[in-house]
Amino acid sequence: PVIDAVNRHLEKNKSTLTQTEKYIIADHMRAVAFSITDGVMPSNEGRGYVVKKLIIEMSDILLRANIKKPQVSNFIDVVANIMNKTYPEISKKSSNIKNIIDSVENAYIKVRKEKMPELLKSVKKSLTNSNKLGELFFSFRDTHGLTIDTITEILSTISVDKNILDTAWKQYHVLMEKQKEQSRASSKMTGDVFIESDLDLNVPKTKFLGYEQTSANLTLLKLFKENQEVDFVEKNDKIQIITDQTPFYAESGGQISDTGYFRANDNEIRILNTQKTNDIFIHLGIVEKGTFKKNDSVQGSVDNIRRLSIIRNHTATHLLQAAMREILGTHIAQQGSYVGEDRLRFDFTHPTAVKKDELNQIERKVNDFILACDPIVIKNLSLDEAKKEGALAFFAEKYGDIVRVVVAGNYSKEFCGGTHCQFTGQIGLFKIISESAIAQGIRRIEAVTGTVALEILHQQEDLVEQLAKKMKSSKEEILPKLTLQQKRLKELENQLASQQWQNIQETINNILENKKSIKNIDIISSNFKNLDMNLLRKISDSLKKKSSSSIIILGSHTKDSASLLLAVTDDLIEKGFKANELILEVAPLINGSGGGRPQLACAGSSEPAKI
Structure with a gap:
């Protein structure tokens, strides 16, 4: 059925694949569907890396078949229908699975589009250097994620000596094997104090x-x-x-x-x-x-005071997951956590950033659980019993035949071997301090509890009082006054920019007169002080209107930074001169980096002296 779905998409897009490529997509699709359903999210490490790699390989096969838009997630429904009776969880989570796959595929399509021309240009510069070519293959495979097939496709567009290419691939495999060895070494368990030591631990279990x-x-x-x-x-x-x-x-x-x-x-x-x-x-x-x-x-x-802080944070982590599953959805699954004396961190599956109003709802819900002062009940159950009771498990943990289940009220039930409060009310107070992305489809919330949360609230209150004092206003008047000041500041900035633009317009002709011509291409350049990128764009637009067959390079510097703008006229773009490619050559001269479009590209640096 998956192959039939692939065939329908190929027919719709007037594309073709080999039978092997179709089987690869079918096998990968099943593996991805089951993995994400079980909580293994695409990432750059461990099992998550395998899932990400499978999605990218499917996407790459379709891209090389000239199917430019994301298609992989369209096959999820087929897998869900096939497995609906024996594994209905895929159907229940299909929408979330699609979002996660789309996120990975869109990111890869963007990287592929940007990095393929960059690799081609780099290869052309190193056609006789096999070691350099091998390093390029490794870098674009390992760092940027281009597949071997895509790299091979790029190489097929240019002529590379076979012996040099064979040696380059050998160098690639040497570097890849070295990277794998480093990865294996770093993945060894570091929690064991005496790992790989000769110490005698021949004692009974503690x-x-x-x-x-x-x-x-x-x-x-x-x-x-x-x-x-x-x-x-x-x-x-x-x-x-x-x-x-x-x-x-x-x-x-x-x-x-x-x-x-x-x-x-x-x-x-x-x-x-x-x-x-x-x-x-x-x-x-x-x-x-x-x-x-x-x-x-x-x-x-x-240290009992420290232990109490830790258990407050650990129990709060359970309440946090319960609140998130209630407010954001049951697709929320733990991907990692940190429980310390000063804070807690919870990593979870979610395709997008958690909105501010959602964070507020989650925070309120957790504090509602705390105010309810529900008892924390510990159960030791068989693994099957715990699963039947609906206890949540963290996929990365290994569990024995008998598991410890921590229950709070009728809203939280998790496998857990940690230490906990006796009642939710012992947590005291819960405050979210940040929400961020740590990988595709994986978010992170950091929070504090108890006296640490109270101290943060005191600090925030002190900050508001200091701000009110500086602005000579009450707390309630801070926002209106600040809004008014921002409006006045914006007006002054606009006046300054208008004056700067009037002064610059007088110099446009002088800039054009100082242009240099190389093989019938005009190079127009000028350097300014304290101009922002908007003004540089206006200058560039004005210069383009008065010139043709031109490459325009404008610079601006302040005390601490430097900016470059590079523009190319349309007739030169048709001849192969592209601003987004040229900026990659120019930006390193100021120890900077940049990007953009064929018509216009920008770069920045923290070294103004190099402008």
Whole structure:
């Protein structure tokens, strides 16, 4: 059925594909549909990178068949219909899946359109340098995302020596393999303190007490100093400690670890971090007083004030997801999180920026949950039972046969191994501080709770009071007064621009008289001080009206910046001179960058001396 849908689109667009390419689209489409439905969003890392790559490969096949508009998302309905009985979730989420695919495909089409001419120009400059060609292939594949087929298609338009091309592709594969090795190395788990070490961790699993208590008597089973096991430690030693049991939460699931102290009489170890590997907890700390030896008994005490701040943020993260699913839709799925003592961060699937009024609704809803002071209920269920109850799971986590489910009221139910409040009311206050994009189809909200939220509100109130004092007005009058001042400022700016334009018009003829001609092409250039880009455009338009077969280059500089405008007359565009290509040659001369259209392009730099 997917291939039939592809054939219909090909017939409509009068295009053709090989049978292999059709099968590729069909297979990729199914994989993308299931992945996004399960919460794997297109990104530049891990499984998300694979999904993004599959969408781009489908898009690239259709683009090379001369189908210029986004088409990939049109095949989602076919997959949804096929799988409707056995996997109805695809149909339920089809609209969101289409938006995500369109976002990736539109971005790729834009990059492909911009980067193909740039690659062609770069290749032409390096036709005899195989290493440089290999580096170009790698850069445009890895950094800009052009497919191998597209790069090959570009190469087919020019003549490249076969031996040089073969060597260039070998260089490409060397660079790609090196990049893969670096990626594999960086993807190794960093949460395990002793990863790839020779330390002996042959001890029983640590019993975690932190759900019920924040202090306990512990036995020091193993001591490590400078990655070597030792029998005793003394003041100022930086150490790792394994105990028989612990109230200290080890960093996992996005929640940071507990800190605190181990104490025995007058001896003291400050615990700075807690990690775990294979359910063995490793406490990292520094001896601040006295000495300790293996098998000593100590009192372990978590920094309770810090722990309370962390659990407020963690429980608030659950309430945030519940509020977002209610207000934005059930397509919202967690893609990552950070729970610290000072703030929380929640990454989630959503195709567009969350609007200000939506953020306000979400914030109000979370605070409603807090005011309800609902109990937080912890359940230990089998994995199947938890799923049947509708508990939400984070796709990147691995779960055992028995899972811990955290329930708040009748609105939040999630798999979670973190520490939490006993009642939602303990959070106190919830305040969103930012919303942003971190990848295609993935957004991020950062927020604060409790006294940190209150402090931010105090800071904002102080800022408003200072502003009112500066403007010699009441708080209520700030906005009207500011609006009036902006209006006056705009009027003055317009007057200044008008005066500047009158002065410049008198020099237009002088600029034209100083033009230089090269092979029947006029190069018209001039440099100005403190002119904005709008005025440079007006000057360019005026010069174009009075000239033909011309390339116009105008510069402007201030104390801290430089701007370039490059324009090309229509007759030269027809001969292959394009402003958006020429600016790529000129901009590096001022250590800047830019872009634009064939008729007009701009560039900027922070080095005015180079203008």
